[in-house]
Amino acid sequence: MNIILNNQSDEIHDGITIKELLDHKKIHTKYIAVEINQKIIPKSKYNQHELKEGDKIEIITAIGGG
Amino acid sequence: MKKLIIDNKEYKSRLILGTGKYKDFEETGKAVEASGCEMVTVAIRRLNIGQDKDSPSLLDVVSPDKFTILPNTAGCYNSEDAVRTCELASELLSGKTLVKLEVLSDSKTLYPNVVETLKASEMLVKRGFKVMVYTTDDPVVAKELEKIGCECIMPLGSAIGSGLGIINEFNIREIVENAEVPIIVDAGVGTASDACIAMELGCDGVLMNTAIACAKNPILMASAMKHAIEAGSKAYEAGRIAKTLKGVASSPKDGVITDE
Numbered sequence: 001m002n003i004i005l006n007n008q009s010d011e012i013h014d015g016i017t018i019k020e021l022l023d024h025k026k027i028h029t030k031y032i033a034v035e036i037n038q039k040i041i042p043k044s045k046y047n048q049h050e051l052k053e054g055d056k057i058e059i060i061t062a063i064g065g066g
Numbered sequence: 067m068k069k070l071i072i073d074n075k076e077y078k079s080r081l082i083l084g085t086g087k088y089k090d091f092e093e094t095g096k097a098v099e100a101s102g103c104e105m106v107t108v109a110i111r112r113l114n115i116g117q118d119k120d121s122p123s124l125l126d127v128v129s130p131d132k133f134t135i136l137p138n139t140a141g142c143y144n145s146e147d148a149v150r151t152c153e154l155a156s157e158l159l160s161g162k163t164l165v166k167l168e169v170l171s172d173s174k175t176l177y178p179n180v181v182e183t184l185k186a187s188e189m190l191v192k193r194g195f196k197v198m199v200y201t202t203d204d205p206v207v208a209k210e211l212e213k214i215g216c217e218c219i220m221p222l223g224s225a226i227g228s229g230l231g232i233i234n235e236f237n238i239r240e241i242v243e244n245a246e247v248p249i250i251v252d253a254g255v256g257t258a259s260d261a262c263i264a265m266e267l268g269c270d271g272v273l274m275n276t277a278i279a280c281a282k283n284p285i286l287m288a289s290a291m292k293h294a295i296e297a298g299s300k301a302y303e304a305g306r307i308a309k310t311l312k313g314v315a316s317s318p319k320d321g322v323i324t325d326e
Binding site for chain 2: 005006007025027028030031032033035038040042043058059060061062063064065066
């Protein structure tokens with residue numbers, strides 16, 4: 001299925017969870033936040049929350065800034 | 067000097083460091099160390115997906131266990147985006163609620179959009195955030211932000227990254243004299259004397275990034291800023307002499323050998 005991940009179109013397996021997506025993309029979960037369709041998903045829900053066709057996913061982190 | 071307390075924590079250092087524009091994380095870490103700061107700002111951005119899983123992140127270098135991490139809303143031009151960014155920052159930082167709010171008007175001047183800043187401040191305070199707010203050097207706006215419940219007011223010295231120093235000392239002094247919350251000059255510092263002047267005006271601290279990160283030797287400049295802030299702080303506490311238009315001799319008038 002198709003999702004929008006950090007503003008880029010991406011193909012992933014149907015019904016995978018956030019945890020599976022993060023593992024697939026080799027993303028450490030320590031200093032990130034995940035938002036799906038403008039709703040923040042807490043870290044405790046990464047294992048259960050399944051992604052749906054067309055979901056807009058933002059994975060954000062902290063970088064250098066003033 | 068009265069203690070600097072932000073979000074119920076006392077800070078010995080009155081310097082807050084931005085972490086942008088450094089050559090690499092090693093330089094960031096060394097500058098942070100040389101500055102003696104206890105609080106650093108970070109920006110909230112999309113993760114660069116595909117980067118090496120084992121490459122360090124900024125927060126591995128400037129650890130939240132050791133420093134207060136102050137996420138900013140840089141790049142936001144309206145209150146909704148700023149609030150959304152703060153919510154993401156809070157999730158990222160395990161529920162921390164201290165944020166640096168900055169809502170800008172345009173990418174050319176980077177001047178604060180005061181109307182959106184006031185709106186965002188109200189929304190964030192209602193949601194339980196502790197807001198350190200970047201704003202203009204307008205004393206009326208500063209007081210309004212304080213009334214809304216902002217933790218700390220951060221007027222600009224001059225435009226972000228301009229290095230022009232404090233262009234309206236009278237306004238900064240006015241803001242300081244009327245404030246019941248900490249006043250931290252944010253933006254515009256170009257060199258050590260600018261930071262020193264901010265403290266001599268009675269500010270509670272200074273936040274800076276470019277002046278250190280873009281100096282020829284950032285680590286040396288970080289140390290210079292540390293000392294400038296300490297000097298300015300002590301000078302303010304010591305109380306400067308009044309300015310006069312004529313000379314006032316410091317040696318006794320009597321007993322000069324040429325006296326008849």
